[in-house]
Amino acid sequence: MIGVSGAIGVIGAGVTGSRVVEHLVATSSIPILLHDQDLYGAQRLAAVHRSHNVAISVVDFETVATASVVVLACGSPHAPLAKKILARGASMVSLSDDVSDVMNLLKMHDEVMAKNKTLVVGAAASPGMTGLLLSNLQTNFDEIDEAHVALHGTGGPNCAVQHHRALAGQSIGWHDGEWLRRPGGSGRELCWFPEPVGAYDCYRAEMADPVLLKKAQPQLQRITARVSANRRDRFTARLPMLVPPHSEGGMGALRIEVRGFRNGSRIVEIAGVAERVAQIAGVVGATTAQFVHRGKITSTGTCVLGQDSLPNAEILREVLTGGIRLHQFVGT
């Protein structure tokens, strides 16, 4: 998978992009090519890490596409960028969490396969980390048939805008062999996240997790995804964002509840993570890119974290050694 320059490219120098770069700098000495429309922001991020042992250069789009693998950590849509980068012969890791964008990226499977490249779709927090947790929990079961995801918090401003849109959109859920669409903001459920986040009311939202978890584990019969929201979030969801989003959300969390059978008994396992969402997304995206760069992800075409052909346990181990702490819910 080593490309023309042997470097890892990162598109996006925002909150998530900077976490991707931080993790790459901290864990490897692979050169980094950084590109952002905001040239000043990209140069500032590069300058912060220039004292380290890693060569980090701010480059134009043409040059970043010469990297062996490019991390798309900018705002959506990623599909048009992915087409351009693929034409220049690089593998990609997309951190997009927008449903239509994710669907368009998945449609590129044949093109990516024809180029003998890899496109990892949704390698962020939710989706991304949820796929790794699903794969990890699956080892505790003989058979799994349900996965229910909940997310609290947002990463950078683009993520906050996506969260706002998701509550106004149509949630997608897989239910006994068919895709069900329900209005975002409905279906309240009190979800407990790992401390210090605690309990939040979560609602259906237009999230990409069900689509990607279904691709990862096709045997699942029921998949839902919810996001935490308060009354103001739901009331203003269908309006334009009235105030600009925060530069970065506070402490976030995600959890996945997996149901299935073990030794003939019905069991439920819940795993979760409490961390800033951009930090989770950055570490997962960077780790996945490193695996593609090292040739440890050998699948060509589009793939998603959690599918059996990927080294999910190894990726999760590296993500956890990158400072993300995993928790499991125990109780009744």
Add this chain to the structure above:
Amino acid sequence: MNFIRRVLMVLGIAGIAGALLRVRGKSEPSSQRGGWRPLNPPTDPLTNQTSSQN
């Protein structure tokens, strides 16, 4: 005028009913007990694929 009176009366009754439910309503305490415990990263991929994790 009559219409406004009716609307106000309906809103008033709804408000009183809502307030009564809010103040006097009882919720069942959750029977669920439990908490979160830290999970260690999988030490070996092969072990992780074949055995359950603590």
